[in-house]
Amino acid sequence: MSVVRVAGVKKSYLAKGKVVTEALRGVDLVVEKGEFMAIAGPSGSGKTTLLNLIGALDTPTSGTVEVDGRDLGTLSPNEQADLRRDRIGFVFQAYNLIPVLSAAENAEYVMGLKRVPAAERRRRVAELLAQVGLEGLEEKRPLEMSGGQQQRVAVARAIAAEPAVVLADEPTANLDQATGRALVEMMRRLNRDRGVTFIFSSHDPMVLESADRVVRLVDGKVASDERKSPGEPQAASS
């Protein structure tokens, strides 16, 4: 069952009515439920643009994007916001936690938007923070935590509301090798244990080795789509 379906998507950026960048030049992609996949490619290849389109953060110039069976092009801005809240989790390269909220408050933010009862929110957040190894740091503000800890909070926030898919844009780019590896292992564990679908954009070889599937973009087009065989070992999960 597909969670994401991208068909013939093009995205151009305009300035003064003229096309200045063609970020995507016709991308087709289907992501199945439970996949742990990466979108690879050099800088400027269109990775972030593709994730933004899948995440209903931006609109394609042409083509269609479906998430959980819903065509994003037919949704109003409010419906897109609701879809992001209910079905999509985000992990950003720069963590992007809300600086005035504690780790626990950040993690429960999306559940708050979904009006999950407070007691249920607290229970789930406590469980998640323990799962991502942040027990005892619940009341810390982002500036009081390391980059790795902040990114773990971001992952907890992304999966707390039980989305259909988590989009992670260069999640290890600002982390050292060991911290990045630990983060990827943690996401891998969540993928296995909870069946959460992950789509990364990355050019970090460690991340790419850990993925079950790697889609390579070059100049806004899918250059390759490689799947590992089920028995093939994964570098990050040892």
Next chain:
Amino acid sequence: MRLLLAISWRNLWRNRRRTLISMSAAGLGLALIVFYVGWIEGMIGEAKNQLDNTGMGHVEVYAKGWRPRRPVEVALADSKGLLSTLELPAGADAGARVVARALASGAHGAQGVTVLGVDPERELRLSKHFGDVRQGERLAPGDGRGVLVGEKLAEKLQLKVGHKLKLMVQGADGEMGVDVFRVRGIFHSIAAPLSRATVFVDAPAAQKLLGLGEVAHQLVVQLPDATQADEVKRAMEQRLGDRAEVVTYAELMPALLEIEQMTGTMTVVITLFVYLLVGLGIMNTMLMSVLERTRELGVMRALGERPRGIVALILAESFWIALLSVAAGLALGLAAVWAGADGSLLDFSKSTESWEMAGTVLDARVRTAVAVRPTIEAAALVFVLTTLIGIYPAWRISKVEPAKALRAN
């Protein structure tokens, strides 16, 4: 909602100095307005309750047709009997006066004056200046030859205590009436026209000078509370019927009432004017604060916050600024009003002895008083305007596409 209020409250203190500057601008503006309306309220209150500075009454009674030309022969008969029948509230004072225009002549000149024939004991409670005799002595009851003159008149006519003063009037029969009085005392009044052109004599002496019997031209009633005036007027009208005209101080000084009514409108106008200036500054500060957080607000949008949620967040921030500004502004403004209630803050006595306002005369030390309604109106207006100031920054940031917001530095 709880999270929204928490985020907005904490956002407020991320840049403490900027928030405090915004709050200070709004709060100080409100404090000034509260103090200003307290000043006006104090002046109006004193104008109403200190009519004895000019000897005016909260309620005055005249014979029908006496006002405004004041013919001597049009008078209220049996003034003493009338006074005794009036049912007045506890603490009220009343007296009868004979009033006439006269030419006052001394050894060194002449001056047109108003002669007031009074009962000295009653007048002491009606006119502050009647009792404020700086030279000589007060007018005694039954003193048919004595006259009290004001300082400015004494100065002009070079009168001293014991000097003679001739008063010439047109009597009730149209003939000239002349009598000579002796200056018993020189009174001080903060109202220059009274000091320059009013003399007091005993009522029977005035009646004799004018060729009248036991009549009065004016009954003056001063009340402990100016708000009782309309009620007292109605009761007196019922009792006196058609033979007398009963008027309140508000009818005698319509400008005072207009000033009072205008204060509310002026408060709104001044508040709007002040906030046109202050509000632009606050809006600019808020816009800066919001645009600095474009990326952060973009993240919130990405996580599923609707545009109206972002608007609500920014408005919650302006709500907090409004709430704190109004609290601080009210506290400061009311403290200043309280500090000025004894006249120490607005003491103009070094440059002038009195203020004239709407036909009445006030002490140069203005005692401020809390103007309840205008203060509430100003506070409400400041609260609403400061909260609404957040609309433009909120609207502007809510229109930014999430992807674009996430790319912001």
